[in-house]
Amino acid sequence: MVIAMTGFHPLQIRVVKMNKPFISLCPEVTRAHALTLMDWLEDERVTCYLSDSRDVSRTLEHAIDRTQLPILTHLFNRGGRFFMAYDRYDDPVGFVRLIKTGSECEIVLAIGDSEKWGRNLGARTIREGMKMAFLDMRAKKLIAKIHPDNARSLKAFLRSGFKLESETPTLKSFSMTAGRYLKLLREGAVDDATRIYITEIDKARLESLIALEQGPVVVELEHELERAVVVNPQQVASNVVTMNSRALLQLDGEEMEVALVYPEDADSDAGKYSVSSDIGAAILGYQEGDAINWRISDRTRRIEIRKVLYQPEAAGDFHL
Structure with a gap:
Protein backbone atom coordinates (compact mmCIF):
# COMPACT_ATOMS: atom_id res chain seq x y z
CA MET A 1 0.00 0.00 0.00
CA VAL A 2 1.31 3.46 -0.87
CA ILE A 3 0.46 6.57 1.11
CA ALA A 4 -2.27 8.90 -0.08
CA MET A 5 -2.71 12.04 2.03
CA THR A 6 -2.75 15.26 1.69
CA GLY A 7 16.57 30.86 23.27
CA PHE A 8 15.45 29.86 26.73
CA HIS A 9 15.15 32.74 29.26
CA PRO A 10 14.79 31.72 32.93
CA LEU A 11 12.12 34.32 33.73
CA GLN A 12 10.11 34.12 30.54
CA ILE A 13 6.38 33.35 30.70
CA ARG A 14 5.31 31.76 27.45
CA VAL A 15 1.79 31.80 26.08
CA VAL A 16 1.50 29.11 23.44
CA LYS A 17 -0.81 29.44 20.46
CA MET A 18 -3.18 26.49 20.25
CA ASN A 19 -3.69 26.56 16.48
CA LYS A 20 -0.77 24.24 15.70
CA PRO A 21 -1.78 21.03 13.93
CA PHE A 22 -2.60 18.29 16.41
CA ILE A 23 -3.00 14.55 15.85
CA SER A 24 -3.32 11.67 18.28
CA LEU A 25 -3.32 7.99 17.34
CA CYS A 26 -5.74 5.49 18.86
CA PRO A 27 -5.38 1.71 18.37
CA GLU A 28 -9.03 0.94 19.07
CA VAL A 29 -11.25 0.63 15.99
CA THR A 30 -15.01 0.66 16.53
CA ARG A 31 -17.72 -0.25 14.04
CA ALA A 32 -18.41 3.47 13.57
CA HIS A 33 -14.73 4.03 12.74
CA ALA A 34 -14.82 1.22 10.20
CA LEU A 35 -17.85 2.75 8.47
CA THR A 36 -16.09 6.11 8.35
CA LEU A 37 -13.03 4.41 6.86
CA MET A 38 -15.21 2.80 4.19
CA ASP A 39 -16.54 6.23 3.22
CA TRP A 40 -13.00 7.54 2.85
CA LEU A 41 -11.96 4.59 0.70
CA GLU A 42 -14.83 5.23 -1.69
CA ASP A 43 -13.35 8.65 -2.46
CA GLU A 44 -11.09 8.35 -5.52
CA ARG A 45 -9.06 11.34 -4.33
CA VAL A 46 -8.07 9.27 -1.29
CA THR A 47 -7.51 5.95 -3.05
CA CYS A 48 -5.85 7.14 -6.26
CA TYR A 49 -2.33 6.49 -4.89
CA LEU A 50 -3.12 3.40 -2.85
CA SER A 51 -1.55 0.21 -4.17
CA ASP A 52 -4.36 -1.92 -2.70
CA SER A 53 -7.19 -3.15 -4.83
CA ARG A 54 -9.72 -0.51 -5.82
CA ASP A 55 -12.28 -2.86 -4.20
CA VAL A 56 -10.72 -2.41 -0.75
CA SER A 57 -13.87 -0.67 0.54
CA ARG A 58 -16.03 -3.61 -0.53
CA THR A 59 -13.60 -6.10 1.03
CA LEU A 60 -13.75 -4.13 4.26
CA GLU A 61 -17.54 -4.08 4.15
CA HIS A 62 -17.68 -7.87 3.84
CA ALA A 63 -15.29 -8.29 6.79
CA ILE A 64 -17.41 -5.99 8.94
CA ASP A 65 -20.61 -7.82 8.01
CA ARG A 66 -19.13 -11.15 9.12
CA THR A 67 -18.77 -9.99 12.72
CA GLN A 68 -21.30 -8.35 15.03
CA LEU A 69 -18.72 -7.15 17.55
CA PRO A 70 -18.73 -3.41 18.42
CA ILE A 71 -14.91 -3.34 18.55
CA LEU A 72 -13.15 -4.41 15.34
CA THR A 73 -9.54 -3.74 16.30
CA HIS A 74 -8.52 -7.34 15.64
CA LEU A 75 -9.63 -7.11 11.99
CA PHE A 76 -7.33 -4.18 11.34
CA ASN A 77 -4.22 -5.51 13.06
CA ARG A 78 -3.64 -8.55 10.89
CA GLY A 79 -0.13 -8.27 9.51
CA GLY A 80 0.58 -4.96 11.20
CA ARG A 81 -0.64 -2.35 13.66
CA PHE A 82 -3.49 -0.01 12.77
CA PHE A 83 -4.35 3.35 14.34
CA MET A 84 -7.14 5.84 13.80
CA ALA A 85 -5.87 9.43 13.65
CA TYR A 86 -7.86 12.05 15.55
CA ASP A 87 -7.64 15.82 15.43
CA ARG A 88 -7.82 18.13 18.46
CA TYR A 89 -11.64 17.93 18.40
CA ASP A 90 -11.52 14.11 18.66
CA ASP A 91 -12.85 13.71 15.13
CA PRO A 92 -11.34 10.85 13.09
CA VAL A 93 -9.48 12.35 10.15
CA GLY A 94 -7.32 9.49 8.88
CA PHE A 95 -5.42 6.35 9.70
CA VAL A 96 -1.90 4.97 10.13
CA ARG A 97 -0.74 1.41 9.51
CA LEU A 98 2.69 0.15 10.56
CA ILE A 99 3.94 -3.12 9.09
CA LYS A 100 7.09 -4.43 10.76
CA THR A 101 9.35 -7.01 9.14
CA GLY A 102 12.41 -7.83 11.20
CA SER A 103 14.00 -4.54 12.28
CA GLU A 104 12.35 -2.54 9.49
CA CYS A 105 8.88 -1.05 9.45
CA GLU A 106 6.77 0.38 6.65
CA ILE A 107 4.40 3.26 7.31
CA VAL A 108 1.14 3.66 5.42
CA LEU A 109 -1.16 6.55 6.15
CA ALA A 110 -3.95 8.63 4.76
CA ILE A 111 -5.84 11.75 5.75
CA GLY A 112 -9.24 10.50 4.65
CA ASP A 113 -11.33 13.56 5.54
CA SER A 114 -10.84 15.72 2.45
CA GLU A 115 -12.25 18.75 4.26
CA LYS A 116 -9.16 18.67 6.51
CA TRP A 117 -6.61 18.60 3.67
CA GLY A 118 -4.14 21.46 3.51
CA ARG A 119 -3.94 21.89 7.31
CA ASN A 120 -0.59 20.12 7.75
CA LEU A 121 -2.28 17.16 9.45
CA GLY A 122 -0.39 14.74 7.20
CA ALA A 123 3.00 15.85 8.50
CA ARG A 124 1.75 15.71 12.08
CA THR A 125 0.40 12.18 11.49
CA ILE A 126 3.80 11.12 10.12
CA ARG A 127 5.45 12.35 13.33
CA GLU A 128 3.02 10.41 15.47
CA GLY A 129 3.65 7.34 13.33
CA MET A 130 7.41 7.72 13.79
CA LYS A 131 6.92 7.91 17.54
CA MET A 132 5.05 4.60 17.56
CA ALA A 133 7.45 2.87 15.16
CA PHE A 134 10.67 3.85 16.92
CA LEU A 135 9.68 4.19 20.59
CA ASP A 136 6.99 1.52 20.89
CA MET A 137 7.70 -1.04 18.17
CA ARG A 138 11.47 -0.43 18.41
CA ALA A 139 12.02 -0.43 14.66
CA LYS A 140 15.52 0.41 13.45
CA LYS A 141 14.33 1.78 10.14
CA LEU A 142 11.05 3.24 8.89
CA ILE A 143 10.19 3.14 5.18
CA ALA A 144 7.59 5.05 3.17
CA LYS A 145 6.80 4.08 -0.42
CA ILE A 146 5.22 6.92 -2.37
CA HIS A 147 3.97 7.39 -5.92
CA PRO A 148 6.04 10.09 -7.73
CA ASP A 149 2.88 12.07 -8.52
CA ASN A 150 1.75 12.17 -4.89
CA ALA A 151 3.11 15.66 -4.28
CA ARG A 152 1.49 16.16 -0.86
CA SER A 153 3.04 13.00 0.55
CA LEU A 154 6.44 13.69 -0.97
CA LYS A 155 6.51 17.14 0.59
CA ALA A 156 5.27 15.94 4.01
CA PHE A 157 7.83 13.14 4.33
CA LEU A 158 10.73 15.31 3.20
CA ARG A 159 9.66 17.99 5.68
CA SER A 160 9.61 15.32 8.39
CA GLY A 161 13.26 14.43 7.74
CA PHE A 162 12.94 11.33 5.54
CA LYS A 163 15.64 10.72 2.93
CA LEU A 164 15.15 9.36 -0.59
CA GLU A 165 16.56 5.83 -0.67
CA SER A 166 15.59 4.55 -4.10
CA GLU A 167 13.21 5.33 -6.95
CA THR A 168 11.63 3.87 -10.06
CA PRO A 169 9.29 5.53 -12.56
CA THR A 170 6.32 4.38 -10.43
CA LEU A 171 7.63 4.46 -6.87
CA LYS A 172 9.88 6.47 -4.58
CA SER A 173 11.16 4.86 -1.39
CA PHE A 174 12.02 7.11 1.56
CA SER A 175 13.55 6.07 4.86
CA MET A 176 14.24 7.26 8.38
CA THR A 177 16.58 5.43 10.78
CA ALA A 178 16.03 5.28 14.53
CA GLY A 179 19.34 7.05 15.12
CA ARG A 180 18.48 9.89 12.77
CA TYR A 181 15.00 10.21 14.28
CA LEU A 182 16.37 10.57 17.81
CA LYS A 183 18.97 13.09 16.63
CA LEU A 184 16.35 15.22 14.89
CA LEU A 185 14.01 14.89 17.87
CA ARG A 186 16.69 16.14 20.27
CA GLU A 187 17.42 19.04 17.92
CA GLY A 188 13.73 19.94 17.73
CA ALA A 189 13.73 19.36 13.98
CA VAL A 190 10.90 16.80 13.81
CA ASP A 191 8.62 18.24 16.46
CA ASP A 192 7.18 21.75 16.55
CA ALA A 193 5.90 21.43 20.12
CA THR A 194 6.94 23.88 22.82
CA ARG A 195 10.38 23.05 24.19
CA ILE A 196 10.48 21.50 27.63
Whole structure:
Protein backbone atom coordinates (compact mmCIF):
# COMPACT_ATOMS: atom_id res chain seq x y z
CA MET A 1 0.00 0.00 0.00
CA VAL A 2 1.31 3.46 -0.87
CA ILE A 3 0.46 6.57 1.11
CA ALA A 4 -2.27 8.90 -0.08
CA MET A 5 -2.71 12.04 2.03
CA THR A 6 -2.75 15.26 1.69
CA GLY A 7 16.57 30.86 23.27
CA PHE A 8 15.45 29.86 26.73
CA HIS A 9 15.15 32.74 29.26
CA PRO A 10 14.79 31.72 32.93
CA LEU A 11 12.12 34.32 33.73
CA GLN A 12 10.11 34.12 30.54
CA ILE A 13 6.38 33.35 30.70
CA ARG A 14 5.31 31.76 27.45
CA VAL A 15 1.79 31.80 26.08
CA VAL A 16 1.50 29.11 23.44
CA LYS A 17 -0.81 29.44 20.46
CA MET A 18 -3.18 26.49 20.25
CA ASN A 19 -3.69 26.56 16.48
CA LYS A 20 -0.77 24.24 15.70
CA PRO A 21 -1.78 21.03 13.93
CA PHE A 22 -2.60 18.29 16.41
CA ILE A 23 -3.00 14.55 15.85
CA SER A 24 -3.32 11.67 18.28
CA LEU A 25 -3.32 7.99 17.34
CA CYS A 26 -5.74 5.49 18.86
CA PRO A 27 -5.38 1.71 18.37
CA GLU A 28 -9.03 0.94 19.07
CA VAL A 29 -11.25 0.63 15.99
CA THR A 30 -15.01 0.66 16.53
CA ARG A 31 -17.72 -0.25 14.04
CA ALA A 32 -18.41 3.47 13.57
CA HIS A 33 -14.73 4.03 12.74
CA ALA A 34 -14.82 1.22 10.20
CA LEU A 35 -17.85 2.75 8.47
CA THR A 36 -16.09 6.11 8.35
CA LEU A 37 -13.03 4.41 6.86
CA MET A 38 -15.21 2.80 4.19
CA ASP A 39 -16.54 6.23 3.22
CA TRP A 40 -13.00 7.54 2.85
CA LEU A 41 -11.96 4.59 0.70
CA GLU A 42 -14.83 5.23 -1.69
CA ASP A 43 -13.35 8.65 -2.46
CA GLU A 44 -11.09 8.35 -5.52
CA ARG A 45 -9.06 11.34 -4.33
CA VAL A 46 -8.07 9.27 -1.29
CA THR A 47 -7.51 5.95 -3.05
CA CYS A 48 -5.85 7.14 -6.26
CA TYR A 49 -2.33 6.49 -4.89
CA LEU A 50 -3.12 3.40 -2.85
CA SER A 51 -1.55 0.21 -4.17
CA ASP A 52 -4.36 -1.92 -2.70
CA SER A 53 -7.19 -3.15 -4.83
CA ARG A 54 -9.72 -0.51 -5.82
CA ASP A 55 -12.28 -2.86 -4.20
CA VAL A 56 -10.72 -2.41 -0.75
CA SER A 57 -13.87 -0.67 0.54
CA ARG A 58 -16.03 -3.61 -0.53
CA THR A 59 -13.60 -6.10 1.03
CA LEU A 60 -13.75 -4.13 4.26
CA GLU A 61 -17.54 -4.08 4.15
CA HIS A 62 -17.68 -7.87 3.84
CA ALA A 63 -15.29 -8.29 6.79
CA ILE A 64 -17.41 -5.99 8.94
CA ASP A 65 -20.61 -7.82 8.01
CA ARG A 66 -19.13 -11.15 9.12
CA THR A 67 -18.77 -9.99 12.72
CA GLN A 68 -21.30 -8.35 15.03
CA LEU A 69 -18.72 -7.15 17.55
CA PRO A 70 -18.73 -3.41 18.42
CA ILE A 71 -14.91 -3.34 18.55
CA LEU A 72 -13.15 -4.41 15.34
CA THR A 73 -9.54 -3.74 16.30
CA HIS A 74 -8.52 -7.34 15.64
CA LEU A 75 -9.63 -7.11 11.99
CA PHE A 76 -7.33 -4.18 11.34
CA ASN A 77 -4.22 -5.51 13.06
CA ARG A 78 -3.64 -8.55 10.89
CA GLY A 79 -0.13 -8.27 9.51
CA GLY A 80 0.58 -4.96 11.20
CA ARG A 81 -0.64 -2.35 13.66
CA PHE A 82 -3.49 -0.01 12.77
CA PHE A 83 -4.35 3.35 14.34
CA MET A 84 -7.14 5.84 13.80
CA ALA A 85 -5.87 9.43 13.65
CA TYR A 86 -7.86 12.05 15.55
CA ASP A 87 -7.64 15.82 15.43
CA ARG A 88 -7.82 18.13 18.46
CA TYR A 89 -11.64 17.93 18.40
CA ASP A 90 -11.52 14.11 18.66
CA ASP A 91 -12.85 13.71 15.13
CA PRO A 92 -11.34 10.85 13.09
CA VAL A 93 -9.48 12.35 10.15
CA GLY A 94 -7.32 9.49 8.88
CA PHE A 95 -5.42 6.35 9.70
CA VAL A 96 -1.90 4.97 10.13
CA ARG A 97 -0.74 1.41 9.51
CA LEU A 98 2.69 0.15 10.56
CA ILE A 99 3.94 -3.12 9.09
CA LYS A 100 7.09 -4.43 10.76
CA THR A 101 9.35 -7.01 9.14
CA GLY A 102 12.41 -7.83 11.20
CA SER A 103 14.00 -4.54 12.28
CA GLU A 104 12.35 -2.54 9.49
CA CYS A 105 8.88 -1.05 9.45
CA GLU A 106 6.77 0.38 6.65
CA ILE A 107 4.40 3.26 7.31
CA VAL A 108 1.14 3.66 5.42
CA LEU A 109 -1.16 6.55 6.15
CA ALA A 110 -3.95 8.63 4.76
CA ILE A 111 -5.84 11.75 5.75
CA GLY A 112 -9.24 10.50 4.65
CA ASP A 113 -11.33 13.56 5.54
CA SER A 114 -10.84 15.72 2.45
CA GLU A 115 -12.25 18.75 4.26
CA LYS A 116 -9.16 18.67 6.51
CA TRP A 117 -6.61 18.60 3.67
CA GLY A 118 -4.14 21.46 3.51
CA ARG A 119 -3.94 21.89 7.31
CA ASN A 120 -0.59 20.12 7.75
CA LEU A 121 -2.28 17.16 9.45
CA GLY A 122 -0.39 14.74 7.20
CA ALA A 123 3.00 15.85 8.50
CA ARG A 124 1.75 15.71 12.08
CA THR A 125 0.40 12.18 11.49
CA ILE A 126 3.80 11.12 10.12
CA ARG A 127 5.45 12.35 13.33
CA GLU A 128 3.02 10.41 15.47
CA GLY A 129 3.65 7.34 13.33
CA MET A 130 7.41 7.72 13.79
CA LYS A 131 6.92 7.91 17.54
CA MET A 132 5.05 4.60 17.56
CA ALA A 133 7.45 2.87 15.16
CA PHE A 134 10.67 3.85 16.92
CA LEU A 135 9.68 4.19 20.59
CA ASP A 136 6.99 1.52 20.89
CA MET A 137 7.70 -1.04 18.17
CA ARG A 138 11.47 -0.43 18.41
CA ALA A 139 12.02 -0.43 14.66
CA LYS A 140 15.52 0.41 13.45
CA LYS A 141 14.33 1.78 10.14
CA LEU A 142 11.05 3.24 8.89
CA ILE A 143 10.19 3.14 5.18
CA ALA A 144 7.59 5.05 3.17
CA LYS A 145 6.80 4.08 -0.42
CA ILE A 146 5.22 6.92 -2.37
CA HIS A 147 3.97 7.39 -5.92
CA PRO A 148 6.04 10.09 -7.73
CA ASP A 149 2.88 12.07 -8.52
CA ASN A 150 1.75 12.17 -4.89
CA ALA A 151 3.11 15.66 -4.28
CA ARG A 152 1.49 16.16 -0.86
CA SER A 153 3.04 13.00 0.55
CA LEU A 154 6.44 13.69 -0.97
CA LYS A 155 6.51 17.14 0.59
CA ALA A 156 5.27 15.94 4.01
CA PHE A 157 7.83 13.14 4.33
CA LEU A 158 10.73 15.31 3.20
CA ARG A 159 9.66 17.99 5.68
CA SER A 160 9.61 15.32 8.39
CA GLY A 161 13.26 14.43 7.74
CA PHE A 162 12.94 11.33 5.54
CA LYS A 163 15.64 10.72 2.93
CA LEU A 164 15.15 9.36 -0.59
CA GLU A 165 16.56 5.83 -0.67
CA SER A 166 15.59 4.55 -4.10
CA GLU A 167 13.21 5.33 -6.95
CA THR A 168 11.63 3.87 -10.06
CA PRO A 169 9.29 5.53 -12.56
CA THR A 170 6.32 4.38 -10.43
CA LEU A 171 7.63 4.46 -6.87
CA LYS A 172 9.88 6.47 -4.58
CA SER A 173 11.16 4.86 -1.39
CA PHE A 174 12.02 7.11 1.56
CA SER A 175 13.55 6.07 4.86
CA MET A 176 14.24 7.26 8.38
CA THR A 177 16.58 5.43 10.78
CA ALA A 178 16.03 5.28 14.53
CA GLY A 179 19.34 7.05 15.12
CA ARG A 180 18.48 9.89 12.77
CA TYR A 181 15.00 10.21 14.28
CA LEU A 182 16.37 10.57 17.81
CA LYS A 183 18.97 13.09 16.63
CA LEU A 184 16.35 15.22 14.89
CA LEU A 185 14.01 14.89 17.87
CA ARG A 186 16.69 16.14 20.27
CA GLU A 187 17.42 19.04 17.92
CA GLY A 188 13.73 19.94 17.73
CA ALA A 189 13.73 19.36 13.98
CA VAL A 190 10.90 16.80 13.81
CA ASP A 191 8.62 18.24 16.46
CA ASP A 192 7.18 21.75 16.55
CA ALA A 193 5.90 21.43 20.12
CA THR A 194 6.94 23.88 22.82
CA ARG A 195 10.38 23.05 24.19
CA ILE A 196 10.48 21.50 27.63
CA TYR A 197 13.23 21.45 30.27
CA ILE A 198 14.27 18.52 32.46
CA THR A 199 17.02 18.37 35.04
CA GLU A 200 19.90 15.93 34.69
CA ILE A 201 18.85 14.11 37.87
CA ASP A 202 15.19 13.81 36.84
CA LYS A 203 16.14 12.50 33.41
CA ALA A 204 18.43 9.80 34.84
CA ARG A 205 15.73 8.64 37.25
CA LEU A 206 13.02 8.68 34.60
CA GLU A 207 15.15 6.72 32.13
CA SER A 208 15.46 4.00 34.78
CA LEU A 209 11.69 4.09 35.23
CA ILE A 210 11.03 3.77 31.49
CA ALA A 211 13.25 0.71 31.30
CA LEU A 212 10.87 -1.09 33.68
CA GLU A 213 7.49 0.21 32.51
CA GLN A 214 5.36 -0.35 29.40
CA GLY A 215 2.27 1.16 27.82
CA PRO A 216 1.20 4.11 25.67
CA VAL A 217 1.87 6.71 28.37
CA VAL A 218 5.43 5.40 28.76
CA VAL A 219 5.93 5.87 25.01
CA GLU A 220 4.80 9.49 25.38
CA LEU A 221 7.06 9.96 28.40
CA GLU A 222 10.08 8.59 26.55
CA HIS A 223 9.30 10.91 23.64
CA GLU A 224 9.21 13.88 26.00
CA LEU A 225 12.54 12.89 27.59
CA GLU A 226 14.22 12.51 24.22
CA ARG A 227 13.16 15.95 23.00
CA ALA A 228 13.73 17.81 26.28
CA VAL A 229 16.47 20.34 26.92
CA VAL A 230 18.50 18.88 29.80
CA VAL A 231 19.65 21.41 32.39
CA ASN A 232 21.61 21.44 35.64
CA PRO A 233 19.30 21.24 38.71
CA GLN A 234 20.86 24.40 40.13
CA GLN A 235 20.13 26.29 36.91
CA VAL A 236 16.58 25.21 36.05
CA ALA A 237 14.13 28.12 35.96
CA SER A 238 11.85 28.28 39.00
CA ASN A 239 8.70 28.29 36.85
CA VAL A 240 9.39 24.89 35.24
CA VAL A 241 7.45 21.80 36.36
CA THR A 242 10.12 19.36 37.58
CA MET A 243 9.63 16.09 39.45
CA ASN A 244 7.96 16.57 42.86
CA SER A 245 6.75 20.03 41.87
CA ARG A 246 3.26 21.28 42.69
CA ALA A 247 1.42 23.28 40.05
CA LEU A 248 -1.91 24.94 39.46
CA LEU A 249 -3.38 23.72 36.17
CA GLN A 250 -6.39 24.59 34.10
CA LEU A 251 -7.73 21.41 32.50
CA ASP A 252 -10.20 22.66 29.89
CA GLY A 253 -12.32 24.96 32.09
CA GLU A 254 -11.46 23.36 35.43
CA GLU A 255 -8.71 24.50 37.78
CA MET A 256 -6.84 21.80 39.67
CA GLU A 257 -3.76 21.66 41.87
CA VAL A 258 -1.47 18.70 41.21
CA ALA A 259 1.83 17.33 42.43
CA LEU A 260 4.03 15.54 39.89
CA VAL A 261 5.44 12.44 41.57
CA TYR A 262 7.04 9.08 40.87
CA PRO A 263 4.67 6.07 40.56
CA GLU A 264 5.26 4.81 44.11
CA ASP A 265 4.07 8.16 45.54
CA ALA A 266 0.98 8.54 43.37
CA ASP A 267 -2.38 9.26 45.02
CA SER A 268 -4.84 10.95 42.67
CA ASP A 269 -7.32 11.53 45.52
CA ALA A 270 -4.64 13.69 47.17
CA GLY A 271 -3.75 15.39 43.87
CA LYS A 272 -0.51 13.43 43.45
CA TYR A 273 -0.19 12.32 39.83
CA SER A 274 2.40 9.84 38.64
CA VAL A 275 4.71 10.94 35.86
CA SER A 276 3.59 7.77 34.07
CA SER A 277 -0.05 8.91 34.11
CA ASP A 278 -1.64 10.95 31.32
CA ILE A 279 -1.62 14.23 33.26
CA GLY A 280 1.81 13.62 34.76
CA ALA A 281 3.53 12.89 31.45
CA ALA A 282 1.74 15.86 29.90
CA ILE A 283 3.00 18.57 32.27
CA LEU A 284 6.60 17.43 32.84
CA GLY A 285 9.08 20.11 31.82
CA TYR A 286 6.61 22.82 30.86
CA GLN A 287 6.63 26.35 32.26
CA GLU A 288 4.06 28.73 33.65
CA GLY A 289 1.98 30.09 30.79
CA ASP A 290 2.46 27.04 28.55
CA ALA A 291 -0.66 25.46 27.10
CA ILE A 292 -0.78 22.08 25.39
CA ASN A 293 -3.18 19.59 23.87
CA TRP A 294 -2.92 16.09 25.32
CA ARG A 295 -5.06 12.99 25.03
CA ILE A 296 -6.36 12.05 28.50
CA SER A 297 -8.83 9.23 29.16
CA ASP A 298 -9.52 8.79 25.44
CA ARG A 299 -10.25 12.41 24.67
CA THR A 300 -8.16 15.46 23.90
CA ARG A 301 -7.86 18.00 26.69
CA ARG A 302 -6.35 21.47 26.82
CA ILE A 303 -3.93 21.87 29.71
CA GLU A 304 -2.53 25.22 30.80
CA ILE A 305 0.21 25.59 33.42
CA ARG A 306 -1.20 28.48 35.46
CA LYS A 307 1.43 28.61 38.21
CA VAL A 308 4.23 26.52 39.70
CA LEU A 309 3.40 26.60 43.42
CA TYR A 310 6.43 24.66 44.60
CA GLN A 311 9.55 23.40 42.86
CA PRO A 312 12.18 21.39 44.79
CA GLU A 313 15.11 22.95 42.96
CA ALA A 314 13.91 26.51 43.65
CA ALA A 315 13.44 25.60 47.32
CA GLY A 316 16.88 24.01 47.55
CA ASP A 317 15.39 20.56 48.10
CA PHE A 318 17.75 18.78 45.72
CA HIS A 319 17.39 15.49 47.61
CA LEU A 320 13.78 14.99 46.37
